[in-house]
Amino acid sequence: MGAVLPLLALRAFCETARLGSLKAAAERMGVTAGAVSQQIRLLEERLGVILLTRNRYGVQLTEAGEVLYPGLSRGFGQIESALLDLDALTRAATLTITTQPSFAASWLVPRLAAFKALYPEIEVQVQATAELVDLHRSQVDIALRHGLGEYPGLESTRLLAPVLLPVISPRLLAEGPALQAPQGCLEYPLLQDAERADWTLWLQAHGVEPDSRSRRGPSFDEDMLLLRAAADGQGIALVQAQHAEDDLRSGRLVVAVDRPWPSRFAYYLVARKQSLQRWPVQVFAQWLGTQVASES
Template sequence: MSLPPLATLRAFEAAARHQSFKNAASELGVTPTAISHQVRLLEDTLGVRLFDRKPRQVVLTDVGQELYPVLRDGFAAFAKAVDRVRNRPVSRSMTVSVIPSFAAKWLLPRLSRFQAEYPDINLRLHTSPEAVDLDRGVADAAIRYGVGPYPGLVAHTMFREQFVPLCSPALGLKKPEDLRNATLLHFDWLRPDDATPTWQRWGQVAGVADHLPSAGISFSDDSHAIQAAIAGQGVVLASPVMARAEIDAGLLVMPFGPEIKGHCYHYVHTGRGDNLREVEAFGAWIESEVSASVPVTDQSSD
């Protein structure tokens, strides 16, 4: 486009609207001399006279009257477009790193409630069995399973995990001793420790360690172990919180106890960043979901 300088057009539009260089100067925050200079520059650029200058006012010439409404409407359109952009809701986003099993069994079924409560937050889930370094920007926050503490991070304990035998009701198990004739389903934990829910540990707590079969089926994904239990292929030592949907649907039952404790789930973040407000909002939502879905006795970190 071959257009005169924008400042000259703006000065002309204001002067034409006010029919005064002085009032135009007051609106634009410049001197009347500056307005006169810009109008003169525009007239020289166009090769026409736009105002008849009189002692106490300026009057548009015929050419000025032709140009003015076009510029008036153009600047009005500019103002409306700028206001729409300025007042548009800012897109808020955050990334949460979650272990795959927790994402699939606990978080994903609840995310529609988060979106309903915070429709302006764009949430991205990063699923990985490994803990990511939040200082490197891979994620803004994380849900981690472990003993803690997490140096340098703000950490909120969500709930302590519990594990109990779960199986298909078709197996007809009634008491721990019935496990001697059952197939035990195992999960290969990434970093086993004293709180890892193994059948050996459960058997010692239940007092039936000598009655447990040595053979079984092992899985690298605990969700696959749960699916095998639903199919009646054996008994899995799993979390009733994570398997709540399957228990409520009657696909799995807890034939007997006891429950054994695992580690806690923690919501962690750096406590800083441009989207800290979003990170804290997600943490508050997580806390409300835990309060509504996890038994009070399971929420303790003790």
């Protein structure tokens, strides 16, 4: 190939192969799809082989591409990891956390003042997003994720397992039929999670055979949206108990039926192994564990 490696072309090929799309690779690299395509074409001309074929669904690796991609992927991964380690060292007392907007607003942010009082020298940055952040390819130190704890290549610590609680606006409850048992929830409009699964599972857990009503109603992908719809009187929302704390305390919502149900998912503190060696990450992880233990 020669002494000078065409790094830009190699990266264009690697990102396209990893993401399966010229457009996605271009967005990742901050260039146009045409520029990525040109770099790959120059690389193929230099190597004398075809690496990718294009079809209506995206791109597909040729036999030569299958040989080249794994080694390149490992190499660029090691480069990114080394740069992240260097960045972690130079950022000193900064701490970047990513989590879901509902968890950030209802649980994490209200408790951060206590952490700041203990460690005023640490600058905390919270990224509240519903998108799953790739910790291997970002400057985020910690992710607080809701899942089953299976995060390949990352270290995870179980924090808390939320329970699902049905909540309703006082006005809607006063206007509707009496609610004394889980079965009665089916007489009200139900506000659904994005997968329309929680109500069915909750009813089954309390001995109620779900029917078609258990999957009807508008759906929302965030507990914050479910809570706002419930406070507006649109129906009963089944949400994580800690997300409803403020609304219950203020009286905007009340518990429809006091039958909380444990979720099989939990919140985990997730980080790269190298990130856990940083002092700000270590003290935050310890503080967070103490917070969870004191409230359980």
